[in-house]
Amino acid sequence: MLPLPENFVARILRDLGESEGRALCEALDREPPVSLRLHPDKCPTSDAPTRRQELFAAAEPIPWSRWGCYLPVRPSFTFDPRFHAGAYYVQEAGSQFIDRMLAPYDLRGWRVLDLCAAPGGKTTLYASLVGAEGLVVANEIDRRRAQVLADNVRKWGTGNVVVTVNEPRQVAAFESSFDLVAVDAPCSGEGMFRKDEGARAEWSEGNVRMCAQRQAEILGEAWRALRPGGVLIYSTCTFNREEDEEQLETFVREHEGELAGAETVAVEPEWGVVCGVVGAFQTFRFYPHRARGEGFFAAIARKSEEAAGRERIPKARRSLFAAATRDEVRELSRWVQRPEKMRFVRLEDTFYAYPEEQADRIRSISEGLTAIASGVELGQLFKGRLKPAPALAFAVALERGALPAVELSGEEALRYLRRQEVGVEAFAEGMNLVCAVGGWPLGFAKRIGTRVNNLYPQSLRILKNE
Ligand code: SAM
Numbered sequence: 001m002l003p004l005p006e007n008f009v010a011r012i013l014r015d016l017g018e019s020e021g022r023a024l025c026e027a028l029d030r031e032p033p034v035s036l037r038l039h040p041d042k043c044p045t046s047d048a049p050t051r052r053q054e055l056f057a058a059a060e061p062i063p064w065s066r067w068g069c070y071l072p073v074r075p076s077f078t079f080d081p082r083f084h085a086g087a088y089y090v091q092e093a094g095s096q097f098i099d100r101m102l103a104p105y106d107l108r109g110w111r112v113l114d115l116c117a118a119p120g121g122k123t124t125l126y127a128s129l130v131g132a133e134g135l136v137v138a139n140e141i142d143r144r145r146a147q148v149l150a151d152n153v154r155k156w157g158t159g160n161v162v163v164t165v166n167e168p169r170q171v172a173a174f175e176s177s178f179d180l181v182a183v184d185a186p187c188s189g190e191g192m193f194r195k196d197e198g199a200r201a202e203w204s205e206g207n208v209r210m211c212a213q214r215q216a217e218i219l220g221e222a223w224r225a226l227r228p229g230g231v232l233i234y235s236t237c238t239f240n241r242e243e244d245e246e247q248l249e250t251f252v253r254e255h256e257g258e259l260a261g262a263e264t265v266a267v268e269p270e271w272g273v274v275c276g277v278v279g280a281f282q283t284f285r286f287y288p289h290r291a292r293g294e295g296f297f298a299a300i301a302r303k304s305e306e307a308a309g310r311e312r313i314p315k316a317r318r319s320l321f322a323a324a325t326r327d328e329v330r331e332l333s334r335w336v337q338r339p340e341k342m343r344f345v346r347l348e349d350t351f352y353a354y355p356e357e358q359a360d361r362i363r364s365i366s367e368g369l370t371a372i373a374s375g376v377e378l379g380q381l382f383k384g385r386l387k388p389a390p391a392l393a394f395a396v397a398l399e400r401g402a403l404p405a406v407e408l409s410g411e412e413a414l415r416y417l418r419r420q421e422v423g424v425e426a427f428a429e430g431m432n433l434v435c436a437v438g439g440w441p442l443g444f445a446k447r448i449g450t451r452v453n454n455l456y457p458q459s460l461r462i463l464k465n466e
Contacts, residue, residue, distance in 0.1 A: 002200045004028060004193060011240065020289075024239075027289035028193045034074040035093040035293070038067040039086055040128050041396045042157065043440065054438070055087060062292075063271060065096035066103075067128075070292070078464050081413040081436035086155035086394050091121045094191070094286035094293030097273070098122055098182075098233065101284070101300050102129060104263035105231070109357070110179040112136045113225050115168050115218060118145035120152035122184050122235075127158040132341070132397070135358040136161045137178070137365060139171050150373040151460065157394035159376035160355055162362055164369045168221035171369060176309035181222040182233040185215040191237035191295020194288065212242045219251055229305040231262055235298040239287070244297045245278050252279030258307040262300040316367035321345045331386055332378055336397045344378075350389065351378040353397070390457045393433060393441040404428040406445075407435045416442060416454060419461045424452050 004025055013021035038051050052059045052069050062068035070093065077083040077090055108131040117123045117138035126136045138153060138161055140146040146165040153161045164171060188208045189199035219234060226232055236243050252259060259280035267273050272290035276283040278299065286296040303309070324332060324344035328351065333339035336353055343359035345352050347366075354362050354375040362374055376397055379389035392398055406426045408416055413436045416422050422434075427447040434442050434456075446453040 001029070001197055005200060005203045007205055008190060008203060015241075023289040024287055027287070030194065030288075032195050032288070032294060033093060033292055034071040035062060035068060035096070036071070036088045036090045037065060037096055037125065038069065038088045039156065040067050042085070042087060043438065055082060062093045062096055063268065064100040064273075065093070066099055068093060068096040068099070078462060079414060081408075081410065081417060081442060082438065082440050084155070084417055084460070084462075085436055085440035085442050086157055087440050089121060089124050089152070089156070092195075092294040092296075094291065094296030095121055095235075095237075096125070096293075097284060097286065097296065097298060098235070099125055099129075100267070101233065101262075101265050101298060102231075104265070107131075107134065107180070109133045111177065111358075111361070112180045112182065113171065113178040113222070114138045114182045114184070115171065115222055115225075116140070116184050116186060117163075118142065118149035120149045120156070122182060123149065123153060123161060124156040126180070126182070127153070127156055127161050130160060132158070132160060133355055133357045134160055135355070135361060137164060137171065138162070139164045139166055139168070141165070141167055146372060153373055154377065154391040155394050157391075157396050159353065159395055159397050160358065161373070162365050162371050162375070163373040164365065164371050166369045168218050172221035172224040173312070173314045173368070174365070175224050175312040176227040177311050177313065178225050178227060178230060180231045180233065181226045182235070183215070183218050183222045184235045185211070185218055185243070187211050187215070187236035187238040187243050188240065189237055190239045191286070191288075191297075193295070195294065208238075208240055208242055211238075212247060215243060215247055216250065219247070223255065223303070226303045226309075227311065228303050228307045228309050230303050231300065232303065233298065233300050234281075235296065237294060237296050239285070239295055239297070244285070244299075245276070245283065248278040248281050248283070248299055252281070258304050260302040260304040262302050265300065313364050314368045316364060318367055320347055320367050321363055324351060327384065328381060331381065331384055335378060335386055335388065335392065335399055335402045336376065336395070337399050338397070342376075342397075349380050351381065351386070352376060353378055388431065388444055390443050390455065390460070393443045398433075398441065400433070403431050403433055405433040405435055405439070405441075407437055407439065409437060413437070413442065414462065416445070416456060417462045419454050419456050419458065422452055422454065424450055427452050
């Protein structure tokens with residue numbers, strides 16, 4: 001690992017004082033804790049302690065996150081089929097504090113914009129919080145990173161997310177449209193120094209200034225997209241004031257009279273979180289020598305109900321969707337739970353299901369922006385029968401009764417995930433849902449006589465051997 005950048009160390013010692021500054025620098029040279037967030041809705045047991053116990057007997061809860069836990073050692077997630085089933089998302093503990101910040105709110109039915117979303121750690125949290133009747137627009141400017149985001153969103157399977165690949169200003173053309181806007185800003189990444197050597201290599205004071213400038217622009221767009229009364233979350237994984245408190249100070253000056261306080265976030269002193277206030281913002285900082293997680297900074301405030309702003313939905317650039325016909329709906333309805341709450345649409349030759357409450361909005365977003373994933377991807381119809389898309393296996397809404405299911409043991413599940421041949425005996429003739437032990441869906445496979453067609457997508461298959 002490269003040494004910490006000299007100017008960074010000098011600044012930390014100046015800002016935090018010699019002893020605390022040294023403690024932080026030492027912590028940045030230690031191994032980070034391993035943590036993850038369990039999926040709340042995918043499997044039979046529904047409370048966090050039971051799920052934790054079932055999945056990782058030695059796990060310990062993260063006190064500020066309802067579904068988060070620490071693991072005593074880092075397992076090989078690649079070789080855990082449940083990881084591929086989206087049973088959990090590997091996420092550092094500090095970032096999971098967003099769950100605590102939103103604990104006072106019932107987000108069900110909310111529209112959330114996650115403006116800097118890849119690879120999807122926070123998006124998957126928002127998707128769980130807004131529930132089946134809510135909507136998360138997860139935007140990522142970088143096309144390659146957006147593909148990873150889309151994969152993670154499909155795997156999470158909540159069916160209430162649209163992934164867009166646009167500049168923040170294009171998304172913000174949906175003015176005053178969101179109940180919550182989150183800016184998890186691209187930053188100089190000082191909080192990642194112990195995990196990510198690249199962050200150390202790229203750090204410079206010039207880069208800090210450039211990041212601050214870009215963050216200010218993104219925050220401006222976030223504000224445009226937020227409805228009066230809505231909640232704004234700003235976060236970075238860096239420690240310097242320029243990108244954190246000073247960023248907010250400027251924002252507060254520019255938006256005087258339009259900001260209001262959010263609900264008070266309850267923090268226990270033993271967590272080691274440094275709490276502060278910048279105007280209407282409550283701020284929270286995670287230093288790795290004080291709190292058990294990576295470096296993280298987060299702030300929350302609201303747009304005042306009195307602030308100016310009327311919802312604006314830009315005109316569609318093109319028309320993409322066709323309604324499914326009655327016969328098509330009959331077949332598609334067999335595959336999802338509560339089909340009466342869904343709207344079925346066709347986009348080119350693929351069918352999707354959207355939560356009815358959000359279907360019009362998903363349509364205008366998909367037609368006005370560049371959307372690469374949305375809702376529950378169902379698949380294609382051939383002679384009136386659905387050939388399920390791989391993503392449907394991960395969907396929380398999948399109706400398990402629609403097809404036979406096969407549970408594969410650890411080794412056999414890994415063979416399936418490598419797209420290798422699997423034993424034919426357990427499979428029924430025709431399409432099967434392939435699950436890992438515990439009933440975690442991984443994908444589909446089709447038995448034709450004595451052969452099983454492994455339908456796990458090439459792009460997701462495990463390539464590592466050990
Ligand atoms: N929210 C993500 C999560 O929890 O997994 C992490 C987001 S990461 C800190 C910041 C993201 O902002 C990166 O994916 C980066 O590609 C994106 N980004 C970079 N420049 C941007 C810009 N000008 N506007 C919006 N997003 C940008």
